Amino acid sequence: MNRKNFITLLSGGVAMASIQPFYDWTKGLGEEEEKMPVLFIGHGSPMNAIEDNIFSKRWQQMGKEIPTPKAVVVVSAHWLTKGTMVTAMPNPKTIHDFGGFPQALFEVQYPAPGSPELATEIQKLITNPAVELDHDWGLDHGTWSVVKHMYPNADIPVLQLSIDYYKPAAYHYELAKQLLALRKKGVLIIGSGNMVHNLRMVAWDKLNEPEYGFDWALEMNDVFKNKISNGFHKELIQYEKLHKAATLAIPTPDHYYPLLYILALQTDNDKVEFFNDKAVGGSLTMTSVKIG
Secondary structure, eight states, X not given: OOHHHHHHHHHTTOOGGGGHHHHHHHHHTOOOSSOOOEEEEEOOXXXXXXXXXXXXXXHXXXXXXXXXXXXXXXXXXXXXESSEEEEOOSSOOBOOOOOSSXXXXXXXXXXXXXXXXXXXXXXXXXXXXXXEEESSOOBOHHHHHHHHHHSTTXXXXXXXXXXXXXXXXXXXXXXXXXXXXXXXXXXXXXXXXXXXXXXXXXXXXXXXXXXXXXXXXXXXXXXXXXXXXXXXXXXXXXXXXXXTTHHHHOSSGGXXXXXXXXHTTOOTTOOEEEESOOEETBTEEOOEEEEO
């Protein structure tokens, strides 16, 4: 249901049955005693979607460790827009937004349902800025390469929230705070990117060398972990000032911004746990964070 039709239903005096799906959804999202955790996941190569490796195995384990969510909302580094959008189609397509990989990867489909009702709920929660309902995007590899391991049956609704690439880091942090209510309603929010992500400097001949990282990448990764552990969010928002290696670790902020969405949802007494804390190819890290 798009925004125009939804408003028409509410104002046009139609039968109650017309808005029953939305009513049922919001009623089902009643607040629970415990908040869902939030996750930042270093997703790395699209090949992790079809490989049985240490990263994908940990994603599988995480899906079993945390409470089963009513829905999943992912902020992926691979959906950059002008303005903020949320997928609102009932059946999002699987997007193969990459090239040069084996055919087996292009054949992967992750047919998880969407939820127009939850998309409308998110549109209501985020009051600044106005959020648009999107019916064209789907699930890109920043989402399905991870979530397919966590929830292989594809039976949990999955939505994406886009990143307005024209806005600064602080903007994304403040926007994300408005999603806090979803943690209390059984919705799992995931930021999918990489803390250290410099593709131009990857040592391609070292990709198969376990935990190979350049000194600056390992040092920067430790800085990130220290600031996250101690709740120094303001410093993480101003990431360019964190360390002399910051511009090497984050030459562009697309893979870093999803982390800020997750940090913004941290509350008092939330525990912080790191996992998949490994370097790949010298200039990438898979370091991931569970909060809550």
